[in-house]
Amino acid sequence: MSNENLGVIERKATIFNIQKYNMYDGDGVRTLVFFQGCPLRCKWCANPEGMIKKHRVMFKSNLCVNCGACVEACPVGIHTISNETLKHEVNRDIDCIGCGKCQEACPKSAISIVGEVKTISELLEIIEEDRTFYEVSGGGVTLGGGEVLMQPEAASSLLMACKQVGINTAIETCGYAKLESVLKVAEFTDLFLFDIKHIDSDKHFQLTGVRNEQILENLQELLRRKYNVKIRMPLLKGVNDEEKDIKKVMELLTPYKDYKNFKGIDLLPYHKMGVNKYNQLGIEYPIKDDPSLKNEDLDRIEGWIKQYDLPVKVIRH
Numbered sequence: 302m303s304n305e306n307l308g309v310i311e312r313k314a315t316i317f318n319i320q321k322y323n324m325y326d327g328d329g330v331r332t333l334v335f336f337q338g339c340p341l342r343c344k345w346c347a348n349p350e351g352m353i354k355k356h357r358v359m360f361k362s363n364l365c366v367n368c369g370a371c372v373e374a375c376p377v378g379i380h381t382i383s384n385e386t387l388k389h390e391v392n393r394d395i396d397c398i399g400c401g402k403c404q405e406a407c408p409k410s411a412i413s414i415v416g417e418v419k420t421i422s423e424l425l426e427i428i429e430e431d432r433t434f435y436e437v438s439g440g441g442v443t444l445g446g447g448e449v450l451m452q453p454e455a456a457s458s459l460l461m462a463c464k465q466v467g468i469n470t471a472i473e474t475c476g477y478a479k480l481e482s483v484l485k486v487a488e489f490t491d492l493f494l495f496d497i498k499h500i501d502s503d504k505h506f507q508l509t510g511v512r513n514e515q516i517l518e519n520l521q522e523l524l525r526r527k528y529n530v531k532i533r534m535p536l537l538k539g540v541n542d543e544e545k546d547i548k549k550v551m552e553l554l555t556p557y558k559d560y561k562n563f564k565g566i567d568l569l570p571y572h573k574m575g576v577n578k579y580n581q582l583g584i585e586y587p588i589k590d591d592p593s594l595k596n597e598d599l600d601r602i603e604g605w606i607k608q609y610d611l612p613v614k615v616i617r618h
């Protein structure tokens with residue numbers, strides 16, 4: 302192995318999950334690697350544990366028997382048993398150092414620690430375990446997050462390592478990064494799953510904490526440079542489902558309609574799968590009402606998109 306390759310596979314990525322046998326995020330059967338840290342704060346985020354690039358304690362109070370083993374184990378005093386209630390409490394004002402001792406000590410698996418540093422070679426080894434599934438199904442690896450473009454060096458190294466051993470690669474991204482970072486990973490990416498969360502920049506800012514000009518510019522640059530891109534549109538009732546906004550997205554995409562590298566649009570209806578994680582992290586869930594769309598709403602939105610003769614599919618989990 303060359304020194305350059307050795308440097309690449311020893312590079313480190315901070316991740317918070319690896320999920321196998323996924324069928325939604327790219328073609329075929331896929332292994333998802335979730336990179337930690339995200340520049341956006343989407344109110345509906347289903348992976349809140351991946352937002353901050355820090356170790357976090359996830360605590361399932363329903364499993365805890367208040368035995369105090371984690372209190373003994375933690376070197377920085379994050380876990381306590383309250384003198385008043387005799388119940389376990391997590392002090393979130395103290396920074397977790399990610400030693401994992403509380404997780405090991407807990408007899409009820411009530412604790413998991415978010416955030417793990419792994420080398421590219423360690424990740425590649427895990428990804429390669431399912432090579433047979435990828436080969437049979439046309440699948441591969443998808444890097445998501447958090448936001449994978451927050452770690453462009455690690456991401457491009459992992460993607461390159463996968464390509465070198467013949468594994469198909471995709472990334473799922475919000476697109477909010479310098480163009481330079483986007484192009485760095487693009488070289489080794491077979492498919493971008495690229496989010497458009499709102500076409501109106503002011504509303505995008507209200508919903509996610511960032512404006513969308515850079516995102517839309519990066520998207521168009523990828524399409525112009527002939528990288529494969531599939532658009533993903535998370536949809537929430539009363540938030541980003543207005544006809545005029547959907548149509549503006551289609552007007553943006555129409556010039557690329559006949560490009561072979563434009564792979565269509567997936568609609569991702571709001572779901573509540575991440576809600577429990579907010580409790581486990583001690584964070585309030587930011588969405589108060591239920592912005593779920595009914596099937597007839599989704600059919601209507603699909604119809605608007607079809608007027609532009611653009612390929613569209615609703616992804617129902």
Ligand code: SF4
Pocket residue numbers: 356358374375376377378379380396397398399400401402403404414
């Ligand atoms: S991982 Fe270590 S520092 Fe963090 S809460 Fe557990 S024992 Fe304490």
Ligand code: SF4
Pocket residue numbers: 364365366367368369370371372380389406407408409410411412
């Ligand atoms: S070790 Fe587990 S079961 Fe015991 S108090 Fe801590 S979280 Fe609860």
